[in-house]
Amino acid sequence: MNWTQHSASAPEGVDLDHPNAARVYDYFLGGTANWAIDRVLGDKLAEMVPIIRAGARVNREFLGRVVRNCLENGITQFLDLGSGVPTVGNVHEVADEMDPDSRCVYVDCEAVAVAHARVLLERHGDEERHAVLHADLRDVRQVWKAAMKIGVLDPTKPVGLLMVSVLHFLDPQDQVAEVVRQYRDLLPSGSRMAISHCTLDSVQPDDLAQFQAAVDLYHASGNPAYPQDRPVIREYFGDFDLVEPGLVWLPEWHLDAGPSQQTRKMAKNPSSCCFVGGIGVKP
């Protein structure tokens, strides 16, 4: 199967009866790993909240800058949780540009995302330095154990732990703060943990109903999303030292550190992206 083309068929285990958030995100980014059912949901969401497409790109650019920031600070190995369907600016590609010996393990719970990552790595990866796991990031100990067992990452050296645009897909009843705390505990000292997260903190009261309708649509489609207030997201960093400028709107974070074309367009009104993000360093 040619994974780079739209196809009426899909890999085994892929549910084409329901839209999927990973594939909708791929659609927003202009990728090809999405099907009609995903595009219908994506179009409806974009009709309700037009900024959503640009927001996805701004988030993807943030991911690239985060990876660069980690490498600039000596971190050469990454654990990318909720890595998504491979698309422009994949973590291992950004990292390889700066350090051809860099390492990366991708983790996602969505079959299409994992299948695409496998094909990409088989073709263009290096099995000694890159791997993908089909797993639920909430199973912290299993994910960590499996990621380390592959032999790609060295658990004694600082890790770049990436949770970019994923935590808002976890039900708060799943004790998200506790999940993140367990990852913080497992990381070696000097590691960097990056988070980007959707928030409706900045949405004007007149627009809130529209945004809430989009959140409700995510829920109705079987892909619930849970925007959070900024203080809740700040708590995820625990006692980690936040890299300047802290937890900020994505267009305010290190614009010079790498890709930021879409981000610059949004920089005049940074809160319009409805995403905050930052990096914390483990003491």
Ligand SMILES: C[S@@+](CC[C@H](N)C(=O)[O-])C[C@H]1O[C@@H](n2cnc3c(N)ncnc32)[C@H](O)[C@@H]1O
């Ligand atoms: C919006 S995409 C983000 C992709 C990438 N991190 C980025 O920012 O460009 C969210 C991804 O998180 C994945 N995801 C959601 N819940 C997850 C979970 N519990 N465990 C692992 N992956 C999860 C989805 O399948 C999807 O691929």
